[in-house]
Amino acid sequence: MQPFAISVQNVHKSYGKTRAVNGLSFVVRQAECFGLLGPNGAGKTTMMAMMYGKAERDASPAGVIDVLGFDPQYNPLNVRHLLGVVPQDDNLDGELNVYQNLSLFAKFYGLSGNAAKAAIERLLETMELTDKKRSKIRELSGGMRRRLIIARALLNDPKILILDEPTTGLDPQVRHMIWDTLRLMKKNGITMLLSTHYMEEAFQLCDNLIIMHKGEKVIEGRPRELLDQSIEKYVLDIVNKEHEDRIKGYLDSPLIRADLSKETLHIYSNHIDTLNEIAARLEPGDYFLRAGNLEDLFIKATGRALDDPA
């Protein structure tokens, strides 16, 4: 068995003058969850579309995409049988009920009769949708629809699950439920490639990730290690800068790093006492003290926030 599930080497994709993906390289190991983290417009969906044969990469320079030994551009059917895809848009058939939606897809994969029934019943159970199997799609909540799309992607027992922004638009409670489902998939040995612009999602789920910006990789590594290596332990976010003059003396301290570029003033430090001292000079409600996270890493690398418009 080859050690990696997916290998992407120097892949480019342009739409006219837009370089959606610009020389991207990464390797996804078997049974890991690999993340593409980046703001809207970073090129995540385009990269994924090339992975399952929905978009063709640029011919020059000719990069490489290897999905379990196959090139999706030249062997799309082989690749599709190995992959389950959870697209960003909700493309369920609104005329059909939950069971029928799954049964239609089972047919695409050549499953019928008792084999299809058993696979569908098992997935409905895993996704906690059994009591909804006769419900119409419009009767489902956003979280249930997402779980149904994940169930559908798992029907052909895929080796790799591709998830494009699986929790965008869902409320936090439902998001946590989807995370639990995905952790279960990972335990079952499925390799996952997940795109997201929620740093918390990437941090919670991904073993490895790349942070993307304007079609390029800006950072790669294991989330915890990246934070330990590159970001201070604590951050004081000053959301109201009205009393900024009270803390001016601290901004040159070697114990802190300040990012003054945004509406919110971020002060980074490994010394919690120093941040507490600064906070004591401000009014309650002017600031939040928190741990450093992947968003801080993104800001450090690119000078912008993950939710800034592209």
Ligand code: ADP
């Ligand atoms: P993300 O998934 O990170 O939000 P996308 O891959 O959707 O990013 O988009 C990357 C860039 O490519 C954006 O500038 C987007 O406008 C552009 N783009 C994506 N798909 C198309 C398309 N079919 N035609 C033209 N431009 C596109």
